Amino acid sequence: MDRIRVALADDHPIVLAGIRTLLNADPEIELVGEATSGSDALPMIHSAGPDVAVVDVSMPGLNGLELTERVAGECPGTRVLVLTVHEDAAYVQPLLRAGARGYLLKRSAADDLLRAVRAVASGGIYLDPSIAGHALADPSSVGGPGPGEAGEALSPRETEVLRLIAQGFSNKEIARRIDLSVKSVETYKARAAEKLGLRTRAEIIRYAAAQGWLDALALR
Structure with missing residues (x-):
């Protein structure tokens, strides 16, 4: 089975290191690129062509929303998984409309990141269980x-x-x-x-x- 190719974009070195450790521990996942700003992430994603791009919302250069829109439009083979501290439902809807396939809170990453990457890579949608209800259920x-x-x-x-x-x-x-x-x-x-x-x-x-x-x- 081909490994899932993943790229990371986050401007916090400690967070980036933690995500890298989680992904490298899974033999079914291959880390193919990293960036610490949205403006660096876009050309990196173009070049690496990952299956999944794990991106932060608040980054210098392009923010997560702008980066998601660009990746969705310019790199159709790459699915975006947003990894963020923001639990406010107001963030979720714009990112989904921009083309994100997943939304995961950083506090859940240790338990759920690999599951979220697999779900998004397989063509599905992943929403952090703690925000899915109030983010999507308000008619x-x-x-x-x-x-x-x-x-x-x-x-x-x-x-x-x-x-x-x-x-x-x-x-x-x-x-x-x-x-x-x-x-x-x-x-x-x-x-x-x-x-x-x-x-x-x-x-x-x-x-x-x-x-x-x-x-x-x-x-x-």
């Missing part, structure tokens, strides 16, 4: 009906597509997984989102979390 924070409030039920295929979208898979990846054309996947996604009144990826993820669709990912 007033985004539009759309809450679970069970939709006027029209989803078909099994619409449910399957929406669940995979929420777990971080692209339309092309979903098409391969369930043997459909990309166009059909897009149609099912659009129908499901319209029925539920979901307009953004963050809203889809909130709905998925409320349905328990992300629970299995959090246990990997």
Whole structure:
């Protein structure tokens, strides 16, 4: 099995050393690059082409949000896992909208970092259990009906597509997984989102979390 290639970006040397130690202890993970600023991290990620980039939110140069947006747009093969001290839900939604596939608190890293890296690398979403509930379950924070409030039920295929979208898979990846054309996947996604009144990826993820669709990912 190929090792998961990981790059790190954090401006605190002690934190960087601790993350490095955790990752190097796992034989299934290969550390391919490090940076201590967002502006240094972007070219490093371009050059190294990691499967997962573990990035801090508060960094000099590009901050974590700006870096996530750039990586999502310029390095589609790299998935971003945010590792931060910020527990405020206000940080989570913008980062998910920017393209982050995971959000992990630094205080949880010793126990959950390797699990989070594997979940994100496999195409899923990882949210720190201590922030997932209040970050995604507030119906007033985004539009759309809450679970069970939709006027029209989803078909099994619409449910399957929406669940995979929420777990971080692209339309092309979903098409391969369930043997459909990309166009059909897009149609099912659009129908499901319209029925539920979901307009953004963050809203889809909130709905998925409320349905328990992300629970299995959090246990990997």
